[in-house]
Amino acid sequence: MLHHDAPPLLPPSIILRRATAADLPAVIEADGRAFGEHYSDERQDEIRALFDPDRHLLAEDAGEIVGIAGSYPFDVTLPGGAALPAAGVSWVSVAVTHRRRGILRALMAEQHRGFVADGLAVSLLTASEGAIYGRFGYGIATEHREVEINRRRAAFRSDVPDPGGVRQVGTPEMRRIAPEIHRRWAAQTPGALSRSDRWWDGLLADREWNRGGASALFHLAHPDGYASYRIDHATDTCRVVQMAAATDEAYIALWRTLLALDLVETVFARSLTVAEPLQFLLADPRQLRTVGLYDGMWARVLDVPAALSARRYAADVDVVLDVRDPFLDRGGRFRLRGGPDGAECVASGSGEPLVGIEMAALGSLLFGGAHAGSLARAGLLHADDPAVLRRLAAAFQGERTPQHGTEF
Ligand SMILES: CC(C)(COP(=O)(O)OP(=O)(O)OC[C@H]1O[C@@H](n2cnc3c(N)ncnc32)[C@H](O)[C@@H]1OP(=O)(O)O)[C@@H](O)C(=O)NCCC(=O)NCCS
Incomplete structure (x- = not known):
């Protein structure tokens, strides 16, 4: 039973209810319409693997789904290293035919009352548009910095060590070793989110739709770090897809390896911080060129x-x-x-x-x-x-x- 007091603007024909497994095809359809996507069968299978109906609220009008708000469970690291359970709000959309009538507000109110009732201290999200979530108490908590590095011109400072220890590994080995390294990285990194096994499986399945025309993933492993990247042959670019280093040595060793990739002109990475150590490791910091800076994760204290x-x-x-x-x-x-x-x-x-x-x-x-x-x-x-x-x-x-x- 939902404890929802309808806000004044919500049309009376709209009901809010929790999703069931049987809703999944309609949820995928409604979500695809809202984001302009026709999901392939492969992608639908992937969504099915992560879909937890209990964590999805639906708004329905005459039997049609007209609004969705879901969430994933995460642990998030706070400064000092403690991890708090948090809800990661996702799958938020309202049908174009039903927008600006308070459906999102009603879904958010219901969903967040549930988070409070569950004893959560924090909820998180990434936003499709920057103007939506401030009114719900969310503020920008992390930023994404996109960089391009001219690999041929980027050299490390002469006093930076060359620790080595990096191996190229296949996906099965990466799947075995990366979660433990990720946990160690996350414990040191404020804002870091935990990853479930299902999340790792989905990421490393490396499906075609997610490659943007570039190669399948290559993986680098160090005892204290890892990186995954793909090569875009059309532009001779290495795109770093994920990276985590639990020690400074691993961080340097991994970046040295990425910047040593012959035949690559540019290394592109999309989630560096504004204070990324890499720029201080380079002899010419300007070779790390910021090409975008975006809000990353938003946080709301409950x-x-x-x-x-x-x-x-x-x-x-x-x-x-x-x-x-x-x-x-x-x-x-x-x-x-x-x-x-x-x-x-x-x-x-x-x-x-x-x-x-x-x-x-x-x-x-x-x-x-x-x-x-x-x-x-x-x-x-x-x-x-x-x-x-x-x-x-x-x-x-x-x-x-x-x-x-x-x-x-
Ligand atoms: C964003 C979206 C969910 C909003 O749904 P909605 O039902 O129209 O929102 P509501 O009517 O409940 O609006 C609540 C408030 O947010 C504001 N708002 C909603 N969407 C907004 C947007 N895109 N930009 C700015 N303000 C927005 C409304 O004006 C309203 O303001 P108020 O509190 O001052 O009255 C809907 O437009 C949508 O599905 N967009 C496409 C998919 C998407 O971007 N989803 C979000 C993923 S993070």
């Missing part, structure tokens, strides 16, 4: 005390946050006391110093991606005392730029 007390802070902080959350009413006043070794966050009626903050801005701060000063200048965070703002900025940003690492 339980402020649980989320903020689970993370660690780069500097000591003691503030009262006044969080504004018109969408879910999960805001209020919370006293946060934290530092590198521990943190406590509890509901608090009063206290000083006070920092006013929008829920979406808290999502942007959660993994240490956004700078509190930028959010303040944008009017999403307010502290009367500039010293408090400085302390907040120093506390929330850590030594690693967040990266989510898995698309969903």
